[in-house]
Amino acid sequence: MAFDRTRPVLVVDDNFAIIRIVKTLLDSQGVKEVDGAGSGPEAIRLLSKKPYGLVICDYFMMPMNGVDLKAVIDRNGTWAQIPFLLITTREETYDKSKFEKAKIKNVLLKPFTAQSLMDEIDRVAG
Amino acid sequence: MNKLSPEPEKQVHKDHTVIVPPNTLRAKALVRAKNGQQDIDEMIKRADRALEALAPSFAEWMGNEIHRLFEAISTFEASDRGPEAAKSFFIVVHDVRGQALQFGYPIAAQLAGGLCDLLERQEDIGLPPVIMRRYVEAIASIVRSGIRDEANALAVELARTLAKVVADYRARLAEGKIAPGRG
Numbered sequence: 001m002a003f004d005r006t007r008p009v010l011v012v013d014d015n016f017a018i019i020r021i022v023k024t025l026l027d028s029q030g031v032k033e034v035d036g037a038g039s040g041p042e043a044i045r046l047l048s049k050k051p052y053g054l055v056i057c058d059y060f061m062m063p064m065n066g067v068d069l070k071a072v073i074d075r076n077g078t079w080a081q082i083p084f085l086l087i088t089t090r091e092e093t094y095d096k097s098k099f100e101k102a103k104i105k106n107v108l109l110k111p112f113t114a115q116s117l118m119d120e121i122d123r124v125a126g
Numbered sequence: 127m128n129k130l131s132p133e134p135e136k137q138v139h140k141d142h143t144v145i146v147p148p149n150t151l152r153a154k155a156l157v158r159a160k161n162g163q164q165d166i167d168e169m170i171k172r173a174d175r176a177l178e179a180l181a182p183s184f185a186e187w188m189g190n191e192i193h194r195l196f197e198a199i200s201t202f203e204a205s206d207r208g209p210e211a212a213k214s215f216f217i218v219v220h221d222v223r224g225q226a227l228q229f230g231y232p233i234a235a236q237l238a239g240g241l242c243d244l245l246e247r248q249e250d251i252g253l254p255p256v257i258m259r260r261y262v263e264a265i266a267s268i269v270r271s272g273i274r275d276e277a278n279a280l281a282v283e284l285a286r287t288l289a290k291v292v293a294d295y296r297a298r299l300a301e302g303k304i305a306p307g308r309g
Contacts, residue, residue, distance in 0.1 A: 014221070015221060015224070015225060017183075017184075017187040017225065017228075017229075018224075018225075018228065020180065020183075021177065021180060021228070024176045024177065024179075024180055025173045025176060025177060027176065028169075028172045028173045028175070028176035029169055029172070029173060058224075060217075060220055060221070060224070062217055089223065089224050089227060110224055110227045110228050111227045111228045111229075111230070112228070113174075113177075114170055114173030114174045114176070114177050115170050115173075115174075117173075118169070118170060118173060
């Protein structure tokens with residue numbers, strides 16, 4: 001678990017409870033700053049204001065899902081370097097091709113635990 | 127030189143010198159994280175404790191999702207029940223499934239998942255709103271009763287009954303005994 005805890009983390013989910021859970025877990029790991037965005041467009045606004053060290057994003061959101069947001073991030077030279085972790089439910093991962101096409105290598109399945117979240121963060125940003 | 131205590135940077139100007147203290151936060155965080163399995167185990171325990179502290183809120187948050195689910199089915203029932211209305215309803219049901227999984231309501235998640243599957247095929251099967259409402263009420267009953275056990279008899283019976291209702295409807299539809307959208 002060696003990801004850089006001094007850089008801010010952006011959590012994107014249309015459900016505040018999931019943002020709260022992830023933020024709580026990251027706080028407990030010494031991450032200094034965690035921001036929450038309730039949608040893809042809000043995430044883009046925040047990304048343009050701060051140099052995030054990690055983006056954790058839910059897949060199923062409207063109007064922009066997690067894969068759409070990753071595509072926007074990848075089109076920006078600076079943001080494209082930010083490690084990206086997608087959260088999804090198990091059924092959606094059956095179609096892995098859409099994630100691979102979007103160059104999303106790290107997927108965290110719901111329900112996630114403290115251990116699984118930290119393991120995935122370590123993989124994507126360690 | 128100790129890696130954690132690098133020399134401060136000195137910027138010498140004509141009339142003054144600026145001393146920039148090194149930012150050791152990152153190094154400290156990385157070293158702390160590299161102190162072996164014991165530290166990692168402790169970090170996970172700390173995270174688990176933080177999550178446990180949130181657990182009392184799960185029921186309240188899930189209750190909010192149920193409220194949203196009832197609003198969504200009412201909106202769907204009052205709509206033209208076309209593809210757009212079905213999609214809007216699907217989004218809410220899908221969210222409920224995700225939260226139910228995360229907050230520890232597996233049977234509620236399973237029923238929400240079943241309703242998602244039906245809504246995805248809504249154009250073909252035209253599931254009547256009355257059956258959708260039964261799903262919503264079953265999910266709400268399970269959550270409000272605090273049923274988290276997958277083997278709970280009431281929850282299993284609810285799931286079985288709903289599956290039978292859908293199977294009967296689809297059988298009658300296939301036999302041409304009813305038109306889509308009529309239970």
